[in-house]
Amino acid sequence: MKRIPIEKLLIEHPQKVLVLDGGQGTELENRGININSPVWSAAPFVSDSFWEKSSRERKVVEEMYRDFMNAGANVLMTITYQANFKSISKNTTIKTLPAYRRFLDQIVCFSRRLIGEERYLIGSIGPWAAHVSSEYTGNYGPHPEDIDYYEFFRPQLDTFNENEDIDLIGFETIPNFHELKAILSWGEDIISRPFYVGLSVHDNGLLRDGTTLEEISAHIKGLGSKINKNFLLLGVNCISFNQSTLILKALHEVLPDFPLLVYPNSGEIYDPKEKTWYHPTDKLDSWDVTVRKFIDSGARIIGGCCRTSPKDIAEIAASVDTYS
Numbered sequence: 489m490k491r492i493p494i495e496k497l498l499i500e501h502p503q504k505v506l507v508l509d510g511g512q513g514t515e516l517e518n519r520g521i522n523i524n525s526p527v528w529s530a531a532p533f534v535s536d537s538f539w540e541k542s543s544r545e546r547k548v549v550e551e552m553y554r555d556f557m558n559a560g561a562n563v564l565m566t567i568t569y570q571a572n573f574k575s576i577s578k579n580t581t582i583k584t585l586p587a588y589r590r591f592l593d594q595i596v597c598f599s600r601r602l603i604g605e606e607r608y609l610i611g612s613i614g615p616w617a618a619h620v621s622s623e624y625t626g627n628y629g630p631h632p633e634d635i636d637y638y639e640f641f642r643p644q645l646d647t648f649n650e651n652e653d654i655d656l657i658g659f660e661t662i663p664n665f666h667e668l669k670a671i672l673s674w675g676e677d678i679i680s681r682p683f684y685v686g687l688s689v690h691d692n693g694l695l696r697d698g699t700t701l702e703e704i705s706a707h708i709k710g711l712g713s714k715i716n717k718n719f720l721l722l723g724v725n726c727i728s729f730n731q732s733t734l735i736l737k738a739l740h741e742v743l744p745d746f747p748l749l750v751y752p753n754s755g756e757i758y759d760p761k762e763k764t765w766y767h768p769t770d771k772l773d774s775w776d777v778t779v780r781k782f783i784d785s786g787a788r789i790i791g792g793c794c795r796t797s798p799k800d801i802a803e804i805a806a807s808v809d810t811y812s
């Protein structure tokens with residue numbers, strides 16, 4: 489059955505909770521794909537050989553999507569987190585805007601064909617931070633207010649705006665308040681498809697640049713009726729598994745009527761010096777307990793971010809079935 493528009497689903501089926509896929513970048517890495525590149529998980533798509541049917545890398549990507557779908561994901565993302573025009577044009581042979589747009593459209597078309605018409609496709613857009621690796625510090629230099637965020641996002645945003653295979657545009661891992669304010673200042677002429685913003689927050693619930701959730705909610709409320717009608721969900725992603733239920737609860741408390749989304753990390757911790765992930769001693773809760781708390785805190789889309797695998801998504805899907 490073909491999906492109904494996501495904005496309609498959120499309003500007309502208030503009990504429905506969707507299951508998102510897991511951490512694609514890290515999952516591809518686990519499956520032997522080299523993503524050690526300035527364009528990160530978009531690296532495999534850049535080589536011409538990816539588009540040949542016999543490509544090993546292409547098979548790995550296809551298998552990953554299938555495994556997430558078999559686990560119960562009904563929302564999948566394009567693997568375009570670090571495929572902004574700046575990174576792509578600087579680091580690959582794709583240099584012009586038309587070539588870049590063809591490249592993104594090719595990825596979207598490939599993803600849609602794999603997931604079918606009944607599932608939702610998110611067009612993933614990483615933050616300005618992604619091309620300077622400051623997603624977890626929110627450090628945007630001395631004048632974050634002077635950065636031209638629109639210029640940065642526009643090529644990727646316009647391509648997704650115009651591609652009907654995209655159901656929802658996802659601004660992921662946003663760590664800086666100036667960037668958030670810029671995104672939320674854009675009207676329907678600039679973001680013309682449904683979209684969400686996933687915030688990158690510390691374990692204590694502050695945005696990576698120190699902004700409180702109260703300040704964020706005050707800003708959103710202050711926009712009043714000027715807010716873009718396509719802004720459907722706010723959430724948090726790539727955050728600590730153990731703190732994620734408290735963080736979402738805090739967000740729900742300051743924005744009780746806003747549909748939320750949440751996709752935390754697996755519970756493993758990244759060591760930026762060693763560039764490896766290590767297993768922390770213990771996960772505080774199971775996915776089952778965590779998902780139940782997420783739903784109680786207004787979550788409408790639940791999935792996993794870095795290091796979460798199809799196994800995590802299967803556990804999430806089972807709990808979503810039980811509690812929603």
Ligand SMILES: [Zn+2]
Nearest residue numbers: 511726793794
């Ligand atoms: Zn992540």
